[in-house]
Amino acid sequence: MITTDILIIGAGPTGLFTVFEAGLLKLRCHLIDALPQAGGQCSEIYPKKPIYDIPAYPEILAGDLTDKLLEQIKQFEPGFTLGERAETIDKQEDGSFIVTTNKGTKHKAPIVAIAGGLGSFEPRKPPIPNIANFEDNGVEYMIREPELYRNKNVVIAGGGDSALDWSIFLTDVAKSVTLVHRRNEFRGALDSVDKVQELKDSGKLTLVTPAEIKGITGENHVTGVVISKKDEDDSILETDHFIPLFGLSPKLGPIANWGLEIEKNAIKVNNALDYQTNIPGIYAIGDVNTYPGKLKLILCGFHEATLMCQSAFKRIFPDKKYVMKYTTVGGVDGFDGTRKEAPKAVVKKIE
Amino acid sequence: MEQDVTLKITDREGKLHKILAPTDMAMNLMEVVRSYEIAPEGTIGICGGMAMCASCQCYVKSNHQLPEMSDDEDMMLAEAFHVEENSRLGCQIQITPEMDGLEVELAPES
Numbered sequence: 001m002i003t004t005d006i007l008i009i010g011a012g013p014t015g016l017f018t019v020f021e022a023g024l025l026k027l028r029c030h031l032i033d034a035l036p037q038a039g040g041q042c043s044e045i046y047p048k049k050p051i052y053d054i055p056a057y058p059e060i061l062a063g064d065l066t067d068k069l070l071e072q073i074k075q076f077e078p079g080f081t082l083g084e085r086a087e088t089i090d091k092q093e094d095g096s097f098i099v100t101t102n103k104g105t106k107h108k109a110p111i112v113a114i115a116g117g118l119g120s121f122e123p124r125k126p127p128i129p130n131i132a133n134f135e136d137n138g139v140e141y142m143i144r145e146p147e148l149y150r151n152k153n154v155v156i157a158g159g160g161d162s163a164l165d166w167s168i169f170l171t172d173v174a175k176s177v178t179l180v181h182r183r184n185e186f187r188g189a190l191d192s193v194d195k196v197q198e199l200k201d202s203g204k205l206t207l208v209t210p211a212e213i214k215g216i217t218g219e220n221h222v223t224g225v226v227i228s229k230k231d232e233d234d235s236i237l238e239t240d241h242f243i244p245l246f247g248l249s250p251k252l253g254p255i256a257n258w259g260l261e262i263e264k265n266a267i268k269v270n271n272a273l274d275y276q277t278n279i280p281g282i283y284a285i286g287d288v289n290t291y292p293g294k295l296k297l298i299l300c301g302f303h304e305a306t307l308m309c310q311s312a313f314k315r316i317f318p319d320k321k322y323v324m325k326y327t328t329v330g331g332v333d334g335f336d337g338t339r340k341e342a343p344k345a346v347v348k349k350i351e
Numbered sequence: 352m353e354q355d356v357t358l359k360i361t362d363r364e365g366k367l368h369k370i371l372a373p374t375d376m377a378m379n380l381m382e383v384v385r386s387y388e389i390a391p392e393g394t395i396g397i398c399g400g401m402a403m404c405a406s407c408q409c410y411v412k413s414n415h416q417l418p419e420m421s422d423d424e425d426m427m428l429a430e431a432f433h434v435e436e437n438s439r440l441g442c443q444i445q446i447t448p449e450m451d452g453l454e455v456e457l458a459p460e461s
Contacts, residue, residue, distance in 0.1 A: 045403050118393055124461060127432050159430055182434075187426040246430050249404060249461075250397060265393030 002079060004030035006312055007099055007109035009086045009255070012040020014286030014301030015115035016069040016078075021309040023076030024327065027316070028335065030079035030107060032086050032099065034120035035248075039066035041117055044248065055299060065298075075334025081105050085120045087254045095281065111281055111312040114260075114267060115301070116288040118250035126157070126244045130216055138222025139242050149174045149241060155225050157181070157213050158245035164188040166245065168195050171204045178206040178237065180213055180227065208237075216242060258282075266290035274311030275304045281315060283308045356451035361412075362389050363457050372446045380455065381407035381441035394460050400442035405431030407441035408458035415453050417444060432461045 006022050008015045011033035019029040037043055039062075047063030054060055060068075084101035089112065091097055096110045123141035125131060131139055140148075143166055154174045156167050159181040165188070167179045179196065186193050199205040208227060215226030217236060224238045252265055260277045261268040267284035269275045271291035275283050285308050286301030294300075313322065331341030355371040358380075362368060372383045381396045384407070398404040402423040408431055411417065417439065420428075424443045428434055438458065444450070 041398075045398050046401055049401060118397055124432070127459075127461065159426070181429070183426075183429040185426070185429070187422075187429075246432075247404075249406070252393070265391060 001098075002030055002081070002105070002107045004028050004079060004107070004109045005316060006030075006111045006113055006309070007032070007097070007107050008113045008115055009033075009099070010040060010115035010117055010286070010288070011035070011038040011080065011082070012115060012117050012286065012301075013042060013065060013069055013298045014117075014305055015040070015113070016066070016073055017302050018113055018115060018285065018305040018309060019073040019076050019078045020069075021306045022312070023073065023335070024325075024330075024332065025309055025313045025322075027309065027313060028078075029076070030081070030109070032081045032084060032101060032107065034083070034085040034122075036083040038070060038080065038082070039063070041250075042066050044121055051298070053297065053299060075332065075336050075338045075340075077335045081107065085253065089258050089282075091279075091281075097281065110316055111283070113305075113308060113312070114255060114277075114282065114284040114288055115286045115305070116252075116255060116284075118265075118287060119252040119255070120250065121248035122251050122253070123244075124246040124249050126213065126246060128214065128216060134216055134218065134222050134242070137220060138218065138240060139216065139244070141244060143170075143243065146170065146173055151175045152240040153238065154178070154241045154243060155180060155213070155237060155239045156243045156245060158247075159183060159186045159188070160245070160247060161188040161192060162247075163245040164192040164196055166243065167205060168192065168199065171199055176206065177204075178208060178239070180208045180211050180225075182210050182212050184209045213242065213244070252288075255288075260284070263290055266294075273307075275308045276311065283312070354448070356446060356448060356453070358383065358446075358450065359412075359452075359454040360384060360387075360389055360409075361454075361456040363459060372450075374446055374448050374450075376446075378446050379442050380409065380444040380446065380453075383446060384441060384457065390457055390460075395457075396442060398442075402427050402440050402443055405440065405458075406460070408433070408438055409441050409455040410435055410458060411437045411439055412454040412456060413452060415450060431458075433458050 005027040006029045008031045011031040022029050042062035043066050050059045084103045087102045088100045097112050099107045153176045155178045157180045170177050200207045211229045213225045214228040217224040224236045225242050228234045267289050269284050269289045285304040287296040333339050354374045360368045395406050397406040424440050
C-alpha cells in the first residue's frame, strides 16, 4: 500500500504543479497516470508545439513545460504510479480514501485530487464489428510483451511512429510482419520510415498500402484479417495476431462511476471556495473540472491547484494556525533536505 | 450581424442545426460546433485544434471551395476512422464570408 497526503490522479501540468504547492505546506504527494510518462497531453499529444500563455514565458514548448515542472517539484520527492489507470475509490472509516489501479496497486490518502484532464488515454479501436471478440485473443492494441509474438505471423495497422517502430522491432521476433496503412505515406520519424523501406526491400517486412483492415476471421482466436484495397476485391491474409496502432484518445473512464457530479464530461466543483467535488475530501482541478465560467487553460489549472492545496491542508490539520508565506520570504524547504532562499542583503558602510 | 454566415450542421444523432457563425472572431468550424454545443464537450476538439486528433472530423456536403488540406490534416485523416472522400477536420476550416451556406455532417465519435 502506497500512503501519502495528497493522491493526485493525472500527472499533467496541473497535477505536477500541485506537488509544488502541497510541498510548501509540507504535504507529500503521489501521482497516478495511465500514460507511461509524466506531462499528460503536453507530452502525449503535442510535446513539440509551443504554448504562448504561460505567465512569464513568451513561448515554451509543451515538452519543455513538463520538464520545467518536474525540475520545480523535484525537492518535494513526488511518488509516481505510471502506466496504470485509477480504477476504484473506497472511502475508509477514518475518512481517508483507497484508490486502486487497473493493475491492483493500492494508494491511501486523506485527500484525493483529480487532475485528470480529458480522462485517461486509451488506445483508439478501429470500427471493426467483431473486434471485441478477439481482444487478447490475437488482437492487441498495445504491445506489452514482445515475446508473445515470437515465431508468429503478425499484422500491424497504422501509419504513425508506434506502427513503424513496432513493425521494425517485431521483424526480429516474429515469423512474419505485415504493415497495413491507408496511405503510401507515413508520418513517423524519417529514420523509422527509411528503416521500414530497407526492411521491405530486403523482404523482411511486407507492406500493404494503400489498404485498410475491414474484418477479422477466426473462431476463438484470430486466424486472419480481411484486407480491403481500393478497386480490388477484399482478400484474407492469414495471421496469428492483429495489432491496430492508431494512437490514443482520452476517455473519462472509471472516474465517471465514482459518485461524483458530472456535467458535460467534466466533474462539477465548488469554485467559490476550493474546487472540492460533491464528495468531501475529493477535489477536481484543471481541465477535468467544470464550474460557471470555467476555462480549460493550464494557467487556470495552476491557480486551482494552489487554492485546493490550502483547503486540503485545513482538512488534514483543522486546528493548526497557518498563514500563507511568499516563497521569496520563506524560501523553499525540500523533503530531500535542500533549501532554496533569497540571498541576504549585503550591508556595507561608506567611510 | 452582417458579417455572420449561415451554416447547416448535422449532429451525430442526425439532427440538422441551422446556425449563424461570426466571420470576425477567427473561429474555425470545430469551435463553432463547440460554441453551439452541437457535440458534447469532451467529445470534439480534444487536441484543441492542432489537427492532432480526429475528434472534429466532418463530411462536407456542399460544393464550397475549402482551404487546401495541410500535410498535418491529410496525415491525421489517414489514421482516423469512418473516413470518406469528403472528410475534413473542422478545426482546419476557418469561418470566412466564403463559407456562407456551408453544409457539413459530424463524423461519429471514435
